[in-house]
Amino acid sequence: MYKSAFKLYLSDPVHAGQATIGCFNGSSLSLTCVTNAGKVFVHTPQATNIDGDNQVKYLNVNKQISCIASGTIDPMLRRDVLLIGTPNNLLAYDVEENRDLFFRDVPDGVTSCLVGKLGSLSTNLALIGGNCSVQGFDAKGSEAYWTVTGDVVSAMAFANFTNNPGKELLVGSKDNEIRIFQNEQVIEEILEIDEITGLCPVYSSKFGYALSNGTIGIYNSSRRVWRVKSRHTPKCINSFDLNGDGVPELLSGWSNGKFEVRSEKSGETLFKENFSAPISSVLCADFRSNGREEVICITEDGEVKGYLQADSTIGKTIEDSKKSAESLSQLQHLRTELQQEIKMYQNANFQAEFSNPGQAKVDTKISVYIEKMQGDYSLRLVIKSAKTTAIKAVVVEADGIFANEVTFYPFPEEKDTAFFPVTLISRMACVISMKVLLGFPLSNFYHAVNAEIHLGKLTSFVPAPSDLRSNFPASYVKFKVKDTIQRFVSWVDAAFQTNLTSTTNYNKDTFEMGFVSSINKMPLVLTFNANESIIVISTDDMSLAGEVVQDFASFLGISELESVNDFPKEMEEFQGVLQDVESYNAVRLTISADVADRTGAIKELVIKGEEARILQNMSAVRENYRQLFHLNKDMVAEHEKKALNHKALVDSLKKVNNMIQKASNLRVGKAKSALVTSCRAAIKANNMRTLFKLIKQGTA
Known part of the structure; x- marks a missing residue:
């Protein structure tokens, strides 16, 4: 189906996920990869030397390389620039001129990099993901963009998430979340079940994602279209219209050497090929400069293979035949189901002749709901069927709830109502899918009924007794709204899956409701003052308060919201973090100054030692090199101190960025993005008093 365009073998192995293609000379494309030894090589097929061999340029960075990317950030150059990220620095390198465009220290670290135009910005930026932050640098190396995320950035991509002019920035992080940024503002957050390792645009508002647990899939904006899971790990993903039908497919490379092409509509495998080594990267470009874009698959042992796009007429024929095959498969599946159903009815009639219990009716209805237990603040799932049928067992499937994702619960008592506990491990929205096996008591025939129930982020909270006031949390966030108690209670019912609408007295001036988390038993109190139209969310967890504020604003369609807050315990810890920084x-x-002094002393000792050697003064040679030996040991010890100090500094900076992220989630709209910008300015100016005031009040 897919034609192989070329195959070649590189002289060096390729580090996982560290390959890019760029037009570094303004006319032809070059493949740039990072070797396992930390070197960068640039392979240009069109450039040949006298012997006719492909020329390969090597760049010695002499540092651990965390990521590479290529793109145009200086329109005056009219060629791409190579970005090389190390744990603490970013290098923008002009390959053609063999010079640094700029070199920047990045205290937040560099874990992911990308080149492109974000939102309303007029020029391309070099975007860098690090510890809870995303930075953007222009062609001169000046910081032109900065925002915060929830954890270390593990993947970034541009996509047209909203289907509006301009592209949004997708950021995946190690806290299992995909955040969509429109300029500095987060417009959507999608929580997954594991670390995000790959993101790529697919088509229109669709984008692909990969997780470290072996899952790949596609979202259409915030709605998941499909996903599949493997026992192997996806190393990279990309998109390309390989079958020529006008719609890109999702391409994926795996740790077992498998290269896959899947349909963007259903996730069906359209093509796969196995390589002898894990896939490092899957890229798309006109690599051979013949006017045809190709898919380029690169393995970690240096094998490179290209695939051509199928002819459009062939692609249409394949698509038509695929639709016909799908229709035929559906009809065959329906025929099999009907045959099995007829057979079951025949068996049931045979049993009825001997007065044995029969099978449950095909149209048997069941009800499923979450019951919240106030005694121990736990959750359990309740399944009810018709009184004439018994629940034999249930197969439950859910992400992030059960250790094996799929769990089988038998019910030997065979009653019409079944219960089983639901133990949530995080505040994560999910869907519990079930197959309930129904039948008459003592019957050997079952009927499987499908059911599902949706759990929101705040479903884990159980209503608390009215005397929770005595244990009121000391911390809170407070904001003013233009809404009624009725709308507020409607949101509470939807978010916490309660039934307060029918029991609430709307004539009261104040509505108050307490909850306790079934995960960590943390209290949460919601208060609505009808006279002043003020809502107070009382909790000692700032992250939880932010999630409640964002959920409330989303449900009621609030686009702008300012708030004030007081979290004394977290602010005290934050003050300690700033002191640590x-x-x-x-x-x-201090260490840098000591290292500089010792470096000068080392140079002096080397010169003295060589002079003594030339003069054949061996005692002076021994003395100088003895001092040099001890000085070198001191330098090694200082380096270890510097490494430990740097790790502690990075961890503290991550906590600082995380605090800004939590504080911004207590606001919505312009107030949220303005807070991030103001906090960044306060940190640069080392104005901690202003920073604290911004976090608490939103303005200085």
Whole structure:
């Protein structure tokens, strides 16, 4: 179906996920990869030397490389620039001129990089993902963009998430969330069940994603279209219209050497090929400069294979035949189901002749709901069937709830009502899918009924007794709204899956409702003051308060919301983090000064030692090199101190960025993005008093 365009073998192995293609000379494309030894090589097929061999340029970075990317960030150059990210620095390198465009220290670290135009910005930026932050640099290396995320950035991509002009930035992080940024503002958050390892645009508002647990799939905006899971790990994903039908497919490379092409509509496998080594990267470009874009699959042992797009007429024929095959398969499946149903009815009639219990009716209805137990603040799932039928067993499937994702619960008592506990491990929206096996008591025939129930982020909270006021959380967030108690209670019912609408007295001036988390038993109190139109969310967890605010604003369609808050315990811890950052920076400067002094002493000792050797003064040679040996040991010890200090500094900076992220989630709209910008300015100016005021009040 798919024609192989070319195959070649590189002289060096390729590090996983670290390959890019760029037009570095302005006319032809070059494949750039990172070797396992930390070197960067640039392979240009069109450039040949006298012997006719492909020329390969090597770049020695002499640092651990965390990511690479290529793209145009300086329109005056009219060619691509190579971005090389290391744990602490970003290098923008002009391959053609063999010079640095800029070199920047990045205290937040560099874990992912990308080149492109974000939202309303007029020029391309070099976007860098790090510890809870995303930074953007222009062609001069000046910071032109900065925002915060919830954890270390593990993947980034541009996509037209909203189907509006301009593209949004998709950011995946190690806290299992995909955040969609429109300029500095987060417009959507999607929580997955494991770390995000890959993101790519597919078609229109669709984008692909990959997780570290072996899952790949496609979202259409915030709605999941499909997903599949493998016991192997996806190394990379991309999209390309390989079958020529006008719609890109999702391409994926795996740790077992498998290259897959899947339909963007259903996830059906259209093509696959196995390589002898894990796939490093899957790229798309006109690599051979013949006017035809190709899919380029690169393995970690250096094998490179290209695939051509199928002819459009062939692609249409394949698509038509595929639809016909799907229709035929559906009809055959329906015929099999009907035959099995007829057979079951025949068996049931045979049993009825001997007065044995029969089978449950095909149209038997069941009801499924979550019951919240106030005694121990736990949740359980309740399944009810018609009184004439018994529940034999249930097969439950859900992500992030059960250890094996699929769990089988038998019910030996065979009653019309069944219960089983639901133990949530995080505040994560999910869908519990079930197959309930029904039948008459003592019958050997079952009827499987499908059912599902949706759990929201706040479903894990159980209503608490009215005397929770004595244990009121000391921390809170407070904001003013233009809504009624009725709408507020409607949101509470929808978010917490309660039934307060029919029991609430709407004539009261104040509505108050307490909850306790079934996960960690943390209290949460919601208060609505009807006279002042003020809502107070009381909890000691700032992250939880932010989730409640965002859910409330989303449900009621609020686009702008300002708030004030007071979280004394978290702010006290944050003050300690800021003091740690200041201390670690002071230690870093001291160590750097000591290293500079020792470096000068080393140079002096080497010169003296060589002079003594030339003069054949062996005692002076031994003395100089003895001092040099001890000085080198001191340098190694200082390097270890510097490494430990840097790790502690990065961890503290991550906590600082995380606090800004939590504080921004207490606001909505312009107030949210303005807070992030103002906090960044306060940190740069080392104005901690203003930073604290911004976090609490939103303005300085």
